[in-house]
Amino acid sequence: MPQKPSTPRDPIAGPQHPESPYPLRLRGPVIKGFGRGSKDLGIPTANIPIEGLDINGHTDLESGIYYGWASLDYSTIEKKEGSEQGKESSNHAVADLVEEDELISKTMSGRTVYPTVLSIGYNPYFSNPTRSIEIHLLSTFARDFYGATLSLLILGYIRPEYDYVSMDALVEDIREDIRVARRSLDRDGYLRVREVEEAWLDGGDEERREGVRFGRDERGGLVGGEMGGQVDGIGVARMMP
Numbered sequence: 001m002p003q004k005p006s007t008p009r010d011p012i013a014g015p016q017h018p019e020s021p022y023p024l025r026l027r028g029p030v031i032k033g034f035g036r037g038s039k040d041l042g043i044p045t046a047n048i049p050i051e052g053l054d055i056n057g058h059t060d061l062e063s064g065i066y067y068g069w070a071s072l073d074y075s076t077i078e079k080k081e082g083s084e085q086g087k088e089s090s091n092h093a094v095a096d097l098v099e100e101d102e103l104i105s106k107t108m109s110g111r112t113v114y115p116t117v118l119s120i121g122y123n124p125y126f127s128n129p130t131r132s133i134e135i136h137l138l139s140t141f142a143r144d145f146y147g148a149t150l151s152l153l154i155l156g157y158i159r160p161e162y163d164y165v166s167m168d169a170l171v172e173d174i175r176e177d178i179r180v181a182r183r184s185l186d187r188d189g190y191l192r193v194r195e196v197e198e199a200w201l202d203g204g205d206e207e208r209r210e211g212v213r214f215g216r217d218e219r220g221g222l223v224g225g226e227m228g229g230q231v232d233g234i235g236v237a238r239m240m241p
């Protein structure tokens with residue numbers, strides 16, 4: 001597994017507009033990971049089952065760090081008695097990077113859409129035995145949201161996964177991933193996809209996807225439209241709780 005190169009990192013990732021195979025979509029219930037994110041790193045990451053990841057029939061999306069948008073449906077959280085409901089959560093290693101600005105938006109039905117950075121792979125620093133998807137929402141949450149349904153839109157690739165000489169070095173790189181994701185999403189092409197994909201981020205849009213195709217408008221922006229059953233290079237990932 002490669003170590004992090006010593007060359008400076010690019011401040012922004014991906015082209016001006018998402019290109020095929022993006023956007024990739026994955027939806028699933030927030031499940032328990034290995035319990036290291038908040039405790040060891042100070043960077044909580046929501047895990048959802050990775051099995052539904054499907055890019056035009058292939059499941060082998062390259063391991064690495066990606067950025068996109070995500071939303072949460074809290075209605076699927078199992079109600080429990082007393083104090084078990086939603087333990088306090090800490091994002092102390094990245095709290096200073098949280099900005100409650102226009103990158104956090106609401107859908108028509110009032111659901112919050114978060115800028116998001118995620119890791120897909122084996123977390124080489126921890127040598128995980130299984131492949132997982134670790135999703136960090138760029139916001140502060142008072143409590144855990146295990147059982148919520150997370151709808152994810154993956155829009156671009158940032159870098160490969162690396163091994164690190166120390167946990168501090170891993171945290172510092174994730175902090176830079178957060179900055180890169182924010183800059184990368186804060187571009188017209190990526191803000192536009194958030195609008196085009198609003199139905200998906202609102203928890204719906206399972207069936208209509210088969211008929212949606214993306215094209216470019218006159219300014220080169222990504223737009224969606226009904227195209228009579230063509231999928232045309234769009235990755236569709238389905239994972240329902």
Ligand SMILES: Cc1cc2nc3c(=O)[nH]c(=O)nc-3n(C[C@H](O)[C@H](O)[C@H](O)COP(=O)(O)O)c2cc1C
Binds near residue numbers: 035047119170174
């Ligand atoms: C943006 C981001 C980048 C990451 N990059 C790496 C990496 O390069 N190498 C690595 O071993 N783990 C990486 N991780 C994964 C963390 O190690 C992982 O979130 C941590 O092990 C917590 O896992 P847990 O939530 O399953 O307990 C990254 C996580 C995020 C959110």
Ligand SMILES: Nc1ncnc2c1ncn2[C@@H]1O[C@H](COP(=O)(O)OP(=O)(O)O)[C@@H](O)[C@H]1O
Binds near residue numbers: 039136143
């Ligand atoms: N900003 C955030 N992004 C992702 N998850 C968060 C965030 N803030 C709180 N959480 C909660 O923290 C949980 C992850 O905590 P973590 O310590 O990484 O444990 P594990 O991944 O092992 O479940 C998520 O499932 C979610 O409920």
